[in-house]
Amino acid sequence: ETGVTQSPTHLIKTRGQQVTLRCSSQSGHNTVSWYQQALGQGPQFIFQYYREEENGRGNFPPRFSGLQFPNYSSELNVNALELDDSALYLCASSPPDRGPTGELFFGEGSRLTVL
């Protein structure tokens, strides 16, 4: 059984640029969530995708957008990067039909640095 994988692991961008982060969910999982962990904070919920549709969104501006593909892999796109976007971005998949009681299976994250 393949776990959650994320790419790239590290990247550096400059202010105003755009970035795409990728996530392959665990086999059989149809729900993917994205979290941002800034320094000294807990993971903050960005949004969740279920069967290719956005199914919940946290307090993040529209320049944070996402996609989920038919194979349930997912992308997080961030436009017009700001310095405060520097963080670890975590992707998590969860088993079908478990809702809030389903444990999350995390990737190791993509660390974004914005200069």
Added chain:
Amino acid sequence: ILNVEQSPQSLHVQEGDSTNFTCSFPSSNFYALHWYRWETAKSPEALFVMTLNGDEKKKGRISATLNTKEGYSYLYIKGSQPEDSATYLCASSGNTPLVFGKGTRLSVIA
């Protein structure tokens, strides 16, 4: 917006000591409480998901309790080992997606 608080922020214990941490969360509209263990340079791994008041769960030397009426959960580690060194995250959901606390960073000194 849920506010999940964890204490202490960090602690150091000697190998063999038992320890515990606290997670507090709003008790209204509670649905589930999750605990995750996150070792450096790895991905967070689920320890427990609890939903019922009075729930107690155990996995080896680690156990957790849940009080949904007063809004807290305790995580206990018996006989800490160096491999227990990690950040322990709790997260709560009401009618919202999971909200995480900032974590408790545990260092076990051999």
